[in-house]
Amino acid sequence: MTSRYIAEYEKTADLLPGQSLAWLKQLKTDAFNYFSAKGFPSLREEEWRYTNVSAIEKTLFVPSLDQSEPIFDQLLVTENTVEGALTVVLINGHFSKQHSSLKGLDKDISVLSMADAVEQKPELLERYLGKAVNSEEHSFVAFNTAWFSDGIFVHIPAKKVVDQPIQLLHIVTKAECLATTRHLLIADDMAEVNIIETFVGIDDSYLTAAVTEVFVEKNANLTLYKVQSEGDKAYHFGGTYVKQARDSRFNHHNFAFGSLLARTDVHTDLGTASECDFNGLYLGNKRQHIDNHTRINHLKPYAISNELYKGVLNQRAKGVFQGMVYVAEDAQKTDSAMNNRNLLLSNDAEADTKPQLEIYADDVKCAHGVTVGQLEEKSIFYLQTRCIDKETARNMLTFAFANEMVDRVKLKSLRKVVLGQVLKCFPQAGVDQSWL
Amino acid sequence: MLKIENLHASVGDKPILKGLNLEIKAGEVHAIMGPNGAGKSTLSHVLSGKPGYNITEGKVTYKGKDLLEMAPEIRAREGIFLAFQYPVEIPGVSNIYMLKAALNSIRKHNGLDEVDAMDFLTLVKDKIKLLQMDQQFLYRAVNEGFSGGEKKRNEILQAAILEPKMCILDETDSGLDIDALKVVAEGVNSLRSTERSFLMITHYQRLLDYIKPDFVHVLADGQIVKSGGSELALELEEKGYQWVEGQAA
Numbered sequence: 001m002t003s004r005y006i007a008e009y010e011k012t013a014d015l016l017p018g019q020s021l022a023w024l025k026q027l028k029t030d031a032f033n034y035f036s037a038k039g040f041p042s043l044r045e046e047e048w049r050y051t052n053v054s055a056i057e058k059t060l061f062v063p064s065l066d067q068s069e070p071i072f073d074q075l076l077v078t079e080n081t082v083e084g085a086l087t088v089v090l091i092n093g094h095f096s097k098q099h100s101s102l103k104g105l106d107k108d109i110s111v112l113s114m115a116d117a118v119e120q121k122p123e124l125l126e127r128y129l130g131k132a133v134n135s136e137e138h139s140f141v142a143f144n145t146a147w148f149s150d151g152i153f154v155h156i157p158a159k160k161v162v163d164q165p166i167q168l169l170h171i172v173t174k175a176e177c178l179a180t181t182r183h184l185l186i187a188d189d190m191a192e193v194n195i196i197e198t199f200v201g202i203d204d205s206y207l208t209a210a211v212t213e214v215f216v217e218k219n220a221n222l223t224l225y226k227v228q229s230e231g232d233k234a235y236h237f238g239g240t241y242v243k244q245a246r247d248s249r250f251n252h253h254n255f256a257f258g259s260l261l262a263r264t265d266v267h268t269d270l271g272t273a274s275e276c277d278f279n280g281l282y283l284g285n286k287r288q289h290i291d292n293h294t295r296i297n298h299l300k301p302y303a304i305s306n307e308l309y310k311g312v313l314n315q316r317a318k319g320v321f322q323g324m325v326y327v328a329e330d331a332q333k334t335d336s337a338m339n340n341r342n343l344l345l346s347n348d349a350e351a352d353t354k355p356q357l358e359i360y361a362d363d364v365k366c367a368h369g370v371t372v373g374q375l376e377e378k379s380i381f382y383l384q385t386r387c388i389d390k391e392t393a394r395n396m397l398t399f400a401f402a403n404e405m406v407d408r409v410k411l412k413s414l415r416k417v418v419l420g421q422v423l424k425c426f427p428q429a430g431v432d433q434s435w436l
Numbered sequence: 437m438l439k440i441e442n443l444h445a446s447v448g449d450k451p452i453l454k455g456l457n458l459e460i461k462a463g464e465v466h467a468i469m470g471p472n473g474a475g476k477s478t479l480s481h482v483l484s485g486k487p488g489y490n491i492t493e494g495k496v497t498y499k500g501k502d503l504l505e506m507a508p509e510i511r512a513r514e515g516i517f518l519a520f521q522y523p524v525e526i527p528g529v530s531n532i533y534m535l536k537a538a539l540n541s542i543r544k545h546n547g548l549d550e551v552d553a554m555d556f557l558t559l560v561k562d563k564i565k566l567l568q569m570d571q572q573f574l575y576r577a578v579n580e581g582f583s584g585g586e587k588k589r590n591e592i593l594q595a596a597i598l599e600p601k602m603c604i605l606d607e608t609d610s611g612l613d614i615d616a617l618k619v620v621a622e623g624v625n626s627l628r629s630t631e632r633s634f635l636m637i638t639h640y641q642r643l644l645d646y647i648k649p650d651f652v653h654v655l656a657d658g659q660i661v662k663s664g665g666s667e668l669a670l671e672l673e674e675k676g677y678q679w680v681e682g683q684a685a
Contacts (some may be wrong), residue, residue: 138643377487382524384508385484385517386534387541396537400528400577407528 001305002039004060005050009146015065016149017115024118024363031135038139047138049084050320050352051263051291056235059206063149064092072173072202080200080229083413085167085355086111092172093149093179095359104164111166112156114182124155126182132213133241133267140237140263144211148182156191158217163410165194172201172234174207176367183212187220189245194223199238199258201231210238216274224250227416228256229421240274247301253409254309256282256290257421263291263336270296270303270331273339274414280309281405281423284317284349291320294295296338298331298364307338312402312426313349325366334364342372343401398426437462437499437632438483438602444483444493444658445475449630452478454658455494460602463630466639469669475554476637477521477653480606482520483635485511498602513545514608515601519591520606526578531590534578535560535597563596567623572635585616585672592623605636609643621646641673649664656682 009032018024040057041048064070070091077099080088088111089099095113102111110121117125135142152168172179179201187193201206206232216222230236236259244250248271256262268276282290296305311319321340342351355368375397383393402422409415438460446451452475460466463611468474482489483496485508496503503511521575525644526534549561565573579587588608595603609617624634624647632640636649644652652668653660654677662668662680672680 154461273549371496378524379526381508382520382526383485383529385512385520387509387512387545387598388534389509389541390507392537396529396534397526400526403528 002036002435005038008060008062012063012065013034014145018118019120021118021126024129024168027130028146029323031142035134035139035146037140038142045295047322048325050318051261051289053261053263055261056207056266059176059205060225061176063147063178063180064094064174065149069098070078070094072171076171076173076200077169080169080198080417082165082167082196082198082411082417085165085413086154087167088231089169089171090150090152090179090181091339092174092177093181095150097150099230105342106160106162108157108160109162110151114148114151114153119185120351121153121155124186125153125184128213128215129182129184130213132209132215132243133239133313137239137241138265140209141211141239143180144180144182144239145210147178147180147209148211149180151182151184154185154193156187156193158184158188159190160188161191165196165414167198170197170199170208170210172206172231174203175204175206177206178209179206180209181211183210185212185222185224186215187217187222189218190220191217192221194225194411196225196227197234197410198227198229200229201234203231205233205235206231207235207237209237211241214242216242216244216250216251218245219247220245221249223253223410225253225255225411226264226419227255227418228258228264230262232258232260233378234259236262236264238263239265240267242266242337243270244251244268244274244276245268246274251277251406252279254278254292255418255421256280256281256292256407257425259288261289263293265293267295268297270298270300270305272300273302274300275304276306278305278307278309279408281402282309282311282414283402283422284311284313284319285425286315286317288317289320290317293322295324295326296336298325298327298334300328300330300354301334303331303334305336307336308405309340310340310401311346311351312370313342313351314345314426316346316348318350318352321354322354322357323368324358325362327357327361329360331361332363334335334361334366336366338365340370343398344372344374345398360374381428394428402426438477438503438635439497440494441484441496443491443496445489445491446476447677451492452658453482454556456655458653458657458660460633460635462633465628465634465636465647465649466651466653467649468579468635468653468655468660469639469641469671469672471681472639474655475658476639476655477606480518480635480637482603483604484508486631498669508540513542517595517598517600517603519588519595519603519605520612521607523579523587523591525582527580529578530575531578532560532574535594537596538594554620555644560597563593566596567593568619569593584611585613588612588620592620593669596623596627601632603632603662604636605634607639608636609638609640617643618646641669656681
């Protein structure tokens with residue numbers, strides 16, 4: 001089945017960006033060869049044992065090479081644009097100049113399409129692209145590296161603090177479209193920035209395969225939000241791979257609301273005394289399958305990591321969480337906490353959770369915990385004694401469980417968007433937004 | 437207001453209340469005292485509708501209606517308020533959110549429109565002063581990370597806002613230092629009216645120094661074994677529960 005994709009690649013490879021750079025062409029060729037040999041991941045692989053991707057081989061998703069602006073419902077743009085952000089729009093895997101608005105962007109900051117970055121920033125590209133993750137990581141990374149049709153290159157120079165968040169809004173407007181983007185986000189020494197990745201699309205089958213590489217240099221501070229609100233029939237594969245230099249800080253907020261099948265990998269390599277916060281919320285309805293894999297590599301001493309992923313699974317939805325905290329021999333004084341909490345709202349919902357610790361240093365603090373449960377009866381009763389009927393109480397508590405993660409979003413305008421998505425997933429909550 | 441007749445309740449096969457009789461009229465303050473395991477908390481749970489109890493005999497009439505037939509939230513909307521011995525922490529739901537939902541449920545039950553946002557805020561801020569609480573409490577999650585005293589004050593604050601007809605205070609004094617107890621007692625006293633009744637459940641006489649009851653009952657082994665005026669509490673304090681238990685036997 002993979003062979004259909006291989007045949008398709010032969011047809012389109014020359015049209016993909018980066019052909020002018022020998023090293024990039026090589027990188028793509030190597031990645032393609034790796035993918036050809038390996039194929040899509042199978043359930044036999046430990047990292048994929050709960051997530052069956054065979055469905056994406058049944059349809060041939062093809063990249064959109066049509067350069068003209070597609071016609072689509074503009075609500076996808078307006079409803080998902082975060083107020084006050086500099087918004088870059090990618091449609092069907094391509095940067096759309098028409099829909100993007102970078103007005104007011106500081107001239108020292110680069111926000112470029114991959115095609116432009118190849119022309120304007122080839123040295124930086126060569127220094128960073130493919131350095132936070134390589135194709136052997138898993139076949140979707142190889143797939144993405146070989147196929148990416150565009151992406152956004154963001155570079156924040158040293159000491160620059162960017163006040164306005166930068167939003168990368170991905171929109172898919174065509175059925176059976178393959179949207180493959182590769183982003184490179186670099187916060188140089190002591191820089192600070194908030195970046196938002198939003199994924200939306202039509203109510204039809206399509207495939208997103210997105211990889212983001214992030215470099216947080218010395219003492220820099222980068223917050224990355226991912227809001228995955230793909231269409232109900234979409235497949236989403238996303239990987240975020242981070243390298244953190246010493247004293248850097250990386251905050252990640254991973255919201256998984258949409259798609260039929262979604263898998264996200266978030267990895268970071270922590271430098272000395274660096275810090276990362278991983279926050280996750282996944283809401284599953286119907287037959288949705290949402291898989292999150294995280295890996296925090298404590299490679300150097302004194303680093304701190306905090307992780308909390310929460311899932312609410314309704315009807316026949318399935319949530320998967322696999323979290324790995326790796327502590328290298330050199331990473332003394334590591335301080336790490338990992339938690340995954342799942343709330344099951346129906347008898348048919350399922351949560352598969354697997355926190356893992358691999359520790360080679362002897363002076364470390366590593367905590368981890370997992371819960372899979374239902375709403376607490378005593379909380380429901382308490383609310384009932386406060387005049388609230390049982391059904392509303394249940395909805396309120398469900399919403400509250402999820403809202404903890406929404407509350408952690410510091411950008412007010414984004415919080416509003418995320419909250420809207422949460423309420424959309426659980427309309428029965430009947431929660432009046434104005435009260436919050 | 438509330439009439440309990442020959443109430444028997446059990447948990448599983450174990451009988452806890454064994455024929456309890458009690459009548460509370462509008463505006464009266466009753467205190468129920470008793471040793472551990474007498475059934476004090478069970479009584480408050482049964483009256484508020486907590487699941488897990490079997491009512492094997494007897495009836496409870498509230499404002500002329502069969503209380504035991506009502507769902508907990510209906511009892512609450514009809515004016516029964518339980519101040520919990522151990523208030524439950526509800527992460528993610530702010531105090532003000534829950535209070536507004538509660539108040540609107542009562543209003544809807546009584547055929548009234550939702551409360552105006554500004555009026556509500558004025559009301560809440562007014563009451564919060566009474567309980568000497570910081571306004572920040574309103575925006576914190578219900579009871580989450582509150583100290584024991586704060587939780588108990590929060591219960592009384594809720595009562596002050598919801599204006600129930602029948603307040604059941606379950607061991608409201610437990611875990612309070614003397615200053616917190618005074619504040620809570622003042623809050624309760626300010627709620628006393630000819631329209632509103634109280635049932636205070638307590639292990640110690642101390643609370644009754646600050647909230648003077650009209651009647652004191654001693655609950656032992658699932659029954660009221662002695663009733664009297666407020667002086668009964670003092671006598672109990674002096675002689676211990678064995679005194680009444682001995683009398684009952």
